[in-house]
Amino acid sequence: MDPSIAVVGPGAIGTTVAAALHEVGRTPRICGRTARERLELHGEAVRIAVPGPVRIDPARAGGAVDLVFLAVKSTQVEAAAPWLAALCGADTVVCVLQNGVEQESTVSPYTSGARVLPAVVWFPAEAQPDGSVRLRGEPRLTLPDGTASHVVLDALRGTRCSTDVAADFTSVAWRKLLQNAVAGLMVLTGRRSGMFARTDIAELSLAYLRECLAVARAEGAVLGDEVPHEIVDGFRSYPADMGTSILADRVADRPLEWNTRNGVVPRRGRAHGIPTPISDLLVPLLAAASDGPG
Ligand SMILES: NC(=O)C1=CN([C@@H]2O[C@H](COP(=O)(O)OP(=O)(O)OC[C@H]3O[C@@H](n4cnc5c(N)ncnc54)[C@H](OP(=O)(O)O)[C@@H]3O)[C@@H](O)[C@H]2O)C=CC1
Numbered sequence: 001m002d003p004s005i006a007v008v009g010p011g012a013i014g015t016t017v018a019a020a021l022h023e024v025g026r027t028p029r030i031c032g033r034t035a036r037e038r039l040e041l042h043g044e045a046v047r048i049a050v051p052g053p054v055r056i057d058p059a060r061a062g063g064a065v066d067l068v069f070l071a072v073k074s075t076q077v078e079a080a081a082p083w084l085a086a087l088c089g090a091d092t093v094v095c096v097l098q099n100g101v102e103q104e105s106t107v108s109p110y111t112s113g114a115r116v117l118p119a120v121v122w123f124p125a126e127a128q129p130d131g132s133v134r135l136r137g138e139p140r141l142t143l144p145d146g147t148a149s150h151v152v153l154d155a156l157r158g159t160r161c162s163t164d165v166a167a168d169f170t171s172v173a174w175r176k177l178l179q180n181a182v183a184g185l186m187v188l189t190g191r192r193s194g195m196f197a198r199t200d201i202a203e204l205s206l207a208y209l210r211e212c213l214a215v216a217r218a219e220g221a222v223l224g225d226e227v228p229h230e231i232v233d234g235f236r237s238y239p240a241d242m243g244t245s246i247l248a249d250r251v252a253d254r255p256l257e258w259n260t261r262n263g264v265v266p267r268r269g270r271a272h273g274i275p276t277p278i279s280d281l282l283v284p285l286l287a288a289a290s291d292g293p294g
């Protein structure tokens, strides 16, 4: 029997996963903040409409489900807590579709004991002003190896969202964190991936990534010296107009995930006695861009 599934946070990532599920007949409950009749995903050779309506009242969540995909921003977890309270039972798995390396500790306080499973989300997707979502890559998730992951693997089996499991999830999650950390530079310039073609930006990015790498290794990630170059080369290979979700938030003047994507590096660095001079400059700028005042 198919698991019962809810998607909380039907934005860029939530819409993509909901559409992938709907396409194979596993339409999830959709729980959001903004009322909509349907979700729409479009991209190269894809156009999927997911029937709603989007539920916006947690009192009408409809009871516990087997699997919750939580796809709100890390800054929105507390506000989404009533959904988690309404959708989680003792056997529910909450798969957190968020960037960062701290999903278990930040989400667990709201799941009434339900298991929390972090996922690395690899694909870019952009919410459009009309509420539709533009998919700009192949949907793919990486999960930790373990029993809870099987619920997600079963739910997404045969969908356009591919899933793999990593025995060493810590290393994979930190590698993605490094990519997200350097993407934060786009917030400070207001530019997209094209900016990494500049030699000075590439050099700054490499220095920053080496700092992040030292912290990642202290946290147990096994990542080689080549990783900073690979990440910068990756940004240089993207279309020049490829953004990042934190830039989309900046452009819309919304709170930024600066703490989970950038602040975590100096925070964890301090715990290990690792100096983080570049973070010490960048993180306050990102925090101020996010939270003001002014
Ligand atoms: N976009 C991308 O390319 C990628 C994003 N990620 C990560 O995925 C996570 C989600 O990002 P993304 O999809 O871009 O974010 P979006 O802002 O596009 O989506 C968040 C969604 O959550 C909804 N929401 C906000 N508050 C609540 C609430 N209290 N209850 C229910 N729903 C709520 C928002 O509603 P509303 O429409 O009202 O704002 C929106 O639909 C982030 O951690 C991001 O870093 C990871 C990889 C790629």
Ligand SMILES: CC(C)(CO)C(=O)C(=O)O
Residues within 6 Å of the ligand: 099, 121, 122, 123, 124, 125, 179, 180, 183, 243, 244, 245, 246
């Ligand atoms: C697009 C991608 C994969 C890389 O920056 C991302 O994680 C984001 O936009 O948040």
